């Protein structure tokens with residue numbers, strides 16, 4: 001180890017990678033074009049750390065199960081050194097509002113992370129009236145994402161540089177990371193700038209969608225509530241007199257301003273499954289808008305970046321010789337992207353995967369869940385579809 005590594009993007013994805021690399025003895029420079037860390041999607045004050053509830057084995061189930069355990073371990077270690085304010089172990093109630101969760105609820109009394117409960121038991125756990133049955137997820141909770149990021153940035157081996165807008169990456173035995181008027185050299189680079197990876201030539205081919213999201217902060221009217229309640233959206237318990245209600249999913253919208261009308265719609269939506277909640281429009285204190293980057297298969301993109309240009313021309317040969325040694329990768333170039341709505345669940349896991357890869361690049365990704373996250377999966381699928 002002991003490499004000089006640049007990470008682009010000081011959101012949760014980039015900061016987790018920077019932290020893990022620093023912990024393993026590397027010197028990390030973390031660049032962000034904003035003046036502060038956590039200026040993108042990671043700026044929401046509270047994120048729900050909620051496992052993925054599933055019964056049938058799938059890549060997603062395996063990734064999110066690993067991710068949940070990894071995040072819990074990371075947050076536990078922070079608590080162990082006396083920082084008790086980042087993770088609120090509230091537990092969460094999942095009311096099955098959608099078809100997938102309804103099927104899950106009808107066919108399982110217990111899942112890996114959740115247990116089916118009637119409305120009376122759920123009301124006791126939540127400290128408020130819940131009128132429908134659902135799952136109780138004991139280990140879930142609320143994470144103060146910006147505080148988590150600031151805590152990791154205290155690591156001595158991380159040099160955080162704000163106001164650095166990366167525009168270009170060049171390889172010449174080392175990586176040269178360029179802005180309009182500066183450049184930084186590194187042995188390896190991790191791109192963790194969410195949807196803005198499009199502006200960098202090496203990663204621009206990675207597919208995905210930018211999805212606007214808004215959360216609303218409301219004055220606490222339910223001070224007895226002590227667990228997160230998820231239905232069609234989520235509501236947190238009160239912290240410092242404010243509850244967070246989230247989140248909208250707005251496809252094709254680019255507006256950064258908090259939309260008051262949307263705040264009211266979110267309140268109304270929550271009241272449809274939590275009828276006892278009686279917030280008034282004047283209870284909306286404010287809100288926040290962020291942009292998630294979501295991939296076509298909804299899983300994050302984590303791994304070494306293949307050379308898109310060379311792989312395209314390799315065509316059928318790339319499929320038939322689909323072993324890691326036949327894939328042309330950029331040396332020392334990695335991504336942690338596409339964390340969508342589940343960054344608290346996937347960013348620490350992504351950081352560990354990348355640190356392993358950077359440690360020992362010769363070792364193939366290996367396990368099935370890691371392969372499900374590799375950037376190259378999109379090319380593999382596209383090539384297979386065009387060569388049925």
Ligand SMILES: Cc1cc2nc3c(=O)[nH]c(=O)nc-3n(C[C@H](O)[C@H](O)[C@H](O)COP(=O)(O)OP(=O)(O)OC[C@H]3O[C@@H](n4cnc5c(N)ncnc54)[C@H](O)[C@@H]3O)c2cc1C
Pocket residue numbers: 008009010011012013014031032033034037038039040041042043044046047048049164165166167192193194196197199212213214215246247248288289290291292336337338339340341342343344345
């Ligand atoms: C409204 C909303 C609610 C959410 N709720 C939850 C939740 O309850 N639970 C949960 O787990 N997740 C939630 N999420 C998702 C979570 O916020 C994201 O998964 C996570 O924050 C993604 O982190 P990131 O680092 O990938 O992206 P970001 O936090 O967006 O970070 C990317 C960073 O890259 C920087 N950057 C971009 N381009 C460049 C460049 N060229 N040069 C330098 N820097 C650059 C940006 O300034 C930014 O700081 C929510 C998201 C939204 C929007």
